[in-house]
Amino acid sequence: MENIFKFQDLILSAPQMILISGALLILLLQVILPGFRKLLAFYITLISLFASLYFVTFGIPGTAFYGLLSGNPEGGTAFQGNLRLNGYIQHYSFLILLALTIILFFIKRVFAEQKLELAEVYQFLLYIGAGSIFTVSANDLMTMYIGLELSSLPFFILAAWDRGRATATEAAVKYFFLSTIGIAFMLLGIALVYGGSGSTMLSEVFPVVFAEDSFSYKLLAAGWFLIIGGFLVKIAVVPFHGWVADVYDGAPSVITAAMASIVKISAVGAVFRILQFMQPDMHMILNTGIIIFAVASMVYGNMAPLNQNNLKRVFAYSSIAHAGYIITMFMFFPESFKAISLRTEASSALYFYILTYALTTILAFATIAYLENGEERGLTFDHLKGLSKKNPFAAFLLSVSALSFAGIPPLAGFFGKLFLLKVLLSAGYYYLAVVMIVTSLVGVYFYIRIVFYAYWDFEDENATSGMLPPFRGIFAWSAAIVTAVLVLGLGFYSESIFNFARVASELIQ
Amino acid sequence: MEIEIIRIIFLTVVLFSIGILGVLTRRNIIVMIMSVEIMLNSVNLLFIAFSRYFQDLNGEVMVLFVMAIAAAEAAVGLAIVIALHRNYHSIDIMDIKALKE
Numbered sequence: 001m002e003n004i005f006k007f008q009d010l011i012l013s014a015p016q017m018i019l020i021s022g023a024l025l026i027l028l029l030q031v032i033l034p035g036f037r038k039l040l041a042f043y044i045t046l047i048s049l050f051a052s053l054y055f056v057t058f059g060i061p062g063t064a065f066y067g068l069l070s071g072n073p074e075g076g077t078a079f080q081g082n083l084r085l086n087g088y089i090q091h092y093s094f095l096i097l098l099a100l101t102i103i104l105f106f107i108k109r110v111f112a113e114q115k116l117e118l119a120e121v122y123q124f125l126l127y128i129g130a131g132s133i134f135t136v137s138a139n140d141l142m143t144m145y146i147g148l149e150l151s152s153l154p155f156f157i158l159a160a161w162d163r164g165r166a167t168a169t170e171a172a173v174k175y176f177f178l179s180t181i182g183i184a185f186m187l188l189g190i191a192l193v194y195g196g197s198g199s200t201m202l203s204e205v206f207p208v209v210f211a212e213d214s215f216s217y218k219l220l221a222a223g224w225f226l227i228i229g230g231f232l233v234k235i236a237v238v239p240f241h242g243w244v245a246d247v248y249d250g251a252p253s254v255i256t257a258a259m260a261s262i263v264k265i266s267a268v269g270a271v272f273r274i275l276q277f278m279q280p281d282m283h284m285i286l287n288t289g290i291i292i293f294a295v296a297s298m299v300y301g302n303m304a305p306l307n308q309n310n311l312k313r314v315f316a317y318s319s320i321a322h323a324g325y326i327i328t329m330f331m332f333f334p335e336s337f338k339a340i341s342l343r344t345e346a347s348s349a350l351y352f353y354i355l356t357y358a359l360t361t362i363l364a365f366a367t368i369a370y371l372e373n374g375e376e377r378g379l380t381f382d383h384l385k386g387l388s389k390k391n392p393f394a395a396f397l398l399s400v401s402a403l404s405f406a407g408i409p410p411l412a413g414f415f416g417k418l419f420l421l422k423v424l425l426s427a428g429y430y431y432l433a434v435v436m437i438v439t440s441l442v443g444v445y446f447y448i449r450i451v452f453y454a455y456w457d458f459e460d461e462n463a464t465s466g467m468l469p470p471f472r473g474i475f476a477w478s479a480a481i482v483t484a485v486l487v488l489g490l491g492f493y494s495e496s497i498f499n500f501a502r503v504a505s506e507l508i509q
Numbered sequence: 510m511e512i513e514i515i516r517i518i519f520l521t522v523v524l525f526s527i528g529i530l531g532v533l534t535r536r537n538i539i540v541m542i543m544s545v546e547i548m549l550n551s552v553n554l555l556f557i558a559f560s561r562y563f564q565d566l567n568g569e570v571m572v573l574f575v576m577a578i579a580a581a582e583a584a585v586g587l588a589i590v591i592a593l594h595r596n597y598h599s600i601d602i603m604d605i606k607a608l609k610e
Contacts (some may be wrong), residue, residue, distance in 0.1 A: 056608060144573050149578045155584050166596040166607045172589045173605070177541065181532060184548040187575065188525060191552050191568075195514070195559040200567055217520075246608045 004080065011063045012078035013137075014083050015093055015219055016053040016130045022048030023126035026119055041119035042108055045126055049104065052129070053097045056090055068094055069506075077139060080397030081201060084139040084285070087504030092136045092269035095382055099261045099358050100129045105479035106366040107254045109472065116161055116252070124154035128258070129250055132266035136273070141190045141200040144270060145183070148234075151266060152179050156257060159251040171250025175259075178233065178243040192223030206277040221285075224278050228286065231274075234267040237323045242498045248316035256312065260319050260365060261358040267499035268326060268354055272347065275333055287331045295435050297324025302443040311379040314446055315364050318405055321443060322357050326350065328432060329368050332423070342427060348396025348501035349419035351445070356370075356404065356412035356490060364401035384453040387447070395454040397484055406447035407440055412487050415494035517558040538593070542586045547581045571609045591601030 007220040010017055026368045059067030064076045068090050106126060111117040127150055134147025156179070160172030189201060196219035197205040205220075233240040248256045301321025304444070305314040332346035367428035371387075371394055372379050404413035417440065424433045490497070523545060531544025551574045560568025594600055597607075 142574065146574060146578065151581070153581060153585055156589060160592050161590050161591040164596070169589060169593040169596050170608050173538065176586055176589055177532065177545070179531075180545050180586075181548070184525075184528070184545060184552065187549065187552045188521075188555070190571075191521075191555040191559065194556065194568060194571075195518075195562075198563045198565065200571070250608050285569070297579055501557050 005041055006348050008064065009058060009078040009083075011065050012076060013083055014055050014060060014065055015097070016133050016137075018048050018052045018055070019126045019130040019133075021266075023123045026123045027127075030119055034121065037075070038117050038119050038122075040164075041122045042104075045104060045122035048126060049097055049101045049129070053094070053101065053198060056094045056097060060439075066090075077204075081203065082140045082143045083134075083137050085137060088273070088347070089137045089269070091501055091504050092265060093133045095265050095351075095355055095358065096129060096132045096262055099265065099362060100125060100258075101337045102256065102359075102362055102479050102483055103258045103366075105475040106257065106362075106369065108323075109370045109476035110252075110254045110366075111161075113472075113496060114162070116254075121158070121161070124158055125258075125324050127151070127154045128262060132262055133459045135266045136269040138270070139202050141193065143203065145187060147189060148183060148186075148266075148270075150202050151263070152183070155255070156262070158255045159247065159259070161255065162252050167250040168252060174243050175247045175251070178247075180429075181235030182230045182240070185233075189223040189226025189228075189230060192219045192226065194223075196220030196223055202274070202277045204296070206279075213267070220279070221282050222284055225286070227274065230292065232327070234263055235271070235323050235327065236264075236320055237293045238300050238320065239293060239329055241297070241300070241320050241323075244320055245313050245316045248319070248365075249310060252320060253312065253365050253372060256316075257362045257365035257369070260316075260361045264319075264323070264326075265354055265358055268350065272350060275330055278333070280333070283331075283333050290330050291429075291432065294328045294432065296326045297321060297327070298435055298439040303445050304438045308446070309380045310462075311368055311381065311384070311450070312365070314450070315361070315368075315405075318443065318447075319361065321439065322402060325417065325436060325440075326353060326357070328420060328429075328436070329353075331429075332427065342423070344502055345426070346423050348498050348504075349416075349423045351501040352419055352498050353416035356416040356487070358411055359483055359490070360401045360404045361487050363397055363480070363487060364405070366476075366480065367397045367401065367482075370394060381449065384450065385456075385458040387454040393480075397480055398454055398488055399451045400484050402447040402450040406444045410488070410491055412490035412494070415491045419494070419498060473497045514558060516560050517555065521551045521555040521558075524548075524554070536601050536603055538590050538602055539587070541602070542583060542590070545586075546579060546583065549575055 022044050026044055030036050052470050055065065055067065057068050060072040065085070066075065068087070075084065075089070077084055101442050104122070107125070108117070111121060131147045133151030133153060135144055138144035138147055147488060156172055156176045160169050162168040193205060194200050196216040197208045199205055229240070236244045248260060251259065278286070297320050301317050301324055305317040308317065311480050329346045329350040332343045362405065368379055371383070371391070400411070404411040407414045407417045417436070421433050421436065424436070528544045528548030531547065535541050535544065547567050553575055555571065556568040556572050556575070560566065590600055593605065597605055598604070
């Protein structure tokens with residue numbers, strides 16, 4: 001029997017393997033070291049994340065594992081074609097690891113302050129990272145499913161981490177049911193794709209050619225739509241959005257930051273990749289659905305928070321609106337416009353948008369996590385009164401994230417929207433571009449309201465004093481500053497990041 | 510005796526719908542978790558049917574993975590239910606509405 005396990009495979013999946021070994025090391029040390037401390041778990045996590053980030057960025061010299069900066073988007077496959085490695089996937093892996101590292105710094109401080117810090121938190125973060133990268137890099141629907149479960153199961157636990165608080169457990173149970181039902185639908189889709197094509201491997205499903213009205217074609221079409229639907233539950237666009245506000249509100253705020261960023265990064269990366277493997281005529285049906293979902297999400301996500309007083313809910317609804325902007329890019333695939341360049345533009349616009357969105361979301365929810373500090377229910381606008389005097393740094397961070405969400409020019413969020421609009425306009429979707437502009441103008445109202453409450457002089461500003469602690473902790477400080485600088489400064493480098501992502505987007509399959 | 514594949518697809522869809530209906534209509538969270546398990550197991554049935562139809566082992570391997578993950582999911586779900594019961598003293602989904610206020 002030939003040797004089916006090659007050392008090459010481990011090298012090609014180095015980032016995931018490092019994260020998994022870090023998690024297993026923490027698990028092992030907890031058993032054999034009696035006085036195992038949380039700080040050691042934190043540093044193991046930090047080292048694993050930095051090592052993965054290093055390999056993703058620079059590659060491993062002398063092997064087939066190429067990094068972001070060493071070029072070669074061609075890559076290769078590992079584990080008998082189960083995992084794919086190319087420039088596109090490296091970009092998304094980098095983004096997942098970056099978001100996870102920033103969140104790790106915030107979690108360290110916030111959970112230590114709320115007396116929730118246990119070594120297991122860090123272990124779960126590593127599983128989430130590995131699962132998300134597996135989801136994006138899977139070349140087989142089976143691997144994708146397992147990666148998705150590996151990244152969602154820890155989130156159920158982390159959402160209920162503050163288990164003495166009723167709202168946290170409620171959020172966890174809601175997230176559990178919505179997520180498992182979404183994944184069950186996706187699994188049914190995988191079964192139907194398998195039934196329609198006889199294989200679960202993406203690169204084997206794609207070349208199969210069918211007669212339009214054959215039975216296997218119908219199975220395959222139903223299967224693809226169910227899979228995309230399952231991912232849309234994760235991305236939280238409008239018909240599947242019911243859980244978002246409650247879950248984001250109830251879960252601990254730092255965990256919400258992770259949920260709103262990492263889950264969406266990996267789901268968006270995976271969907272855009274899967275769409276490239278769908279048979280072209282199915283795209284025509286799918287595009288109609290995507291336009292409806294996108295418009296509904298934009299309208300709902302910008303209208304619902306207008307009379308909302310809870311800050312976390314405002315950001316939760318705005319994440320629905322941003323999901324609407326994001327999925328407009330799912331309409332572009334190789335055959336649609338006879339020009340592969342538009343697909344490439346869409347891919348890199350999507351990458352830049354999800355980059356700015358993830359950083360801004362983390363900044364917003366992490367700042368809220370600091371401000372609420374164990375309050376039973378989240379912050380409201382009234383709590384923000386006089387924030388600029390009591391805690392100028394937090395007021396600044398909150399304003400930066402709100403303005404970036406609103407799309408105010410020098411900030412990163414503006415350039416993200418600009419790229420999306422450019423792609424939509426050059427493809428001729430004028431009405432969609434108009435809807436996008438109008439709805440985001442409506443949205444500016446509640447983002448500006450956050451800045452207004454944080455900086456305006458109110459008469460009764462001491463009504464809630466004593467609740468807001470100053471920003472503490474060296475790790476959290478540095479993470480907050482780095483994120484804020486990225487949100488402020490990415491816009492100036494938007495063109496080069498866009499062009500850099502474009503090189504990788506040539507080859508997505 | 511071979512059974513036609515379309516009948517198994519039909520059976521799967523029926524079982525899957527029973528699962529969805531169970532999640533939507535039942536009020537006890539543990540029964541809802543059991544309904545999710547019915548959904549996953551109906552998909553397992555479909556995988557085995559296709560696997561036999563194509564004479565291909567991939568589908569059966571998938572079933573093993575799904576069973577393992579469903580077990581992990583049930584463990585996590587029941588743990589969350591225990592935490593929930595400590596806070597609300599109930600596992601009726603109608604009583605759990607602190608976030609709606």
